[in-house]
Amino acid sequence: MIDLKLLQKDFQGVSDKLVRKGVSVELLDSLKKKSEELKTAKVDYETLQAAQNTMSKEFGIYKKEGKDVSELKARVDANKIKITEALEVQRIKQEELESLAMSIPNIPDDDVPDGEDENDNIEIRKVLTPREFNFTPKEHWELAEQNGWIDFERGVKLATSRFSVSFGMGAKLERALINFMLNFNSKRGFEEVSVPSIVNRAALEGTGQLPKFEDDLYKIEDQELFLIPTAEVPVTNLFQDEILSPNQLPIKLTAYTSCFRKEAGAAGRDTRGMIRQHQFHKVELVSITKPEDSDKIFDEMVQTASDLLSALELPHRLVNLCSGDLGFGAAKTVDLEVWLPGQATYREISSVSNTREFQARRAKIRFKDENKNSFVHTLNGSSLAVGRTMVAIMENFQNEDGSITIPKVLESYIN
């Protein structure tokens, strides 16, 4: 959630920044008005409540002294009606403000490049050179089927389109990757954690998936519970509504989970293969930091994901997302895109974001900062999306006969 006080204080500055992310000034203006209205309503209510409390105390004294209370009771009753009204006004204002504020995205950092969409993203650097093929490299779905690693039809049979099944070496490789990634991240100081795949509404509001993106989530029928779209949700929300002590920070965690996404609005995109599935495996990094440390840890997380790809000998590049391509909660995002020779293009395999205090404010994650409470910064990043890593291995490590060499670092995990 954006800082409403900041919006009051520096409306121009905040709106200038949010316009870059496609938020209209009118929306921000009404947000500012609503927040002022709520304040007034609150003062009104609290004034009446204070009077009520005073009179109630008098009431007790009257009773003790045996005085007549009928006149006082009449006054109190009259005031009570006013309180009920004032409370209702406040409740409505509160709701209006919240629904508005919760749908405003995070303010992008100043160094985020301007732009509309992915075409305006800025490449930071390339890592490793793609290998030269002396034959025409195949795309992963062909290799997956040829090697018997992945069965797309049976995934559809069990669920619906965009589900798949891994067999034999495909399944083994998947498991090997998960283990390898978790171990790798542990060595980099991220503590392993295992979390639920189902979370409640509050958790999703905390990290920003709700209320705006309910259509992208799988909801459990008849319950206010959802399948997680990323481990970022349960892991970040571990600390929801907590006041951490400064010496606990930074908290650096890594988790493996399945992720579930409806992919609403992605019809027709990546329909072949396993680039865009409804269920996929992912190893995630999450950090909770003091504000002054978040830039440093952001770089660490990007580096960890990049090193992971390098360890797997996968050529990739780092991309700084432009303002228009930035996700809802992100102040800054660096994507890692892996080289796919079959498609002769770089495709996203990891996304590292600093949400600064956007999620912390929504999820109420704070720390004691010299006697006063401050919001922490929260960061998240994939390291890595397992399915897409499989895709990258298949395409980059394919041989002319369609067989696939296993990357060296994974050998010990497979045997």
Next chain:
RNA sequence: GGACAGCUGGCCGAGUGGUCGAAGGCGCACGCCUGGAACGCGUGUAUAGGGCAACCUAUCUAGGGUUCGAAUCCCUAGCUGUCCA
């Protein structure tokens, strides 16, 4: 699935309608004592919001109700524990 019990501040724990935001203890912080420490003694020690000073509002798992007034009574939900199937 059924029955019962409980859920109070960082922790333990008192409190069954009226200065209770909450006794007491532990812990923690500071001070005294000490050569230094322990012990002892003293003082302080929840969170959020508004004015941003006095002060005011809210919070004793959550939500609702009764009442002039609720940690205390009633209802619902969640969690924990015990027992029965």
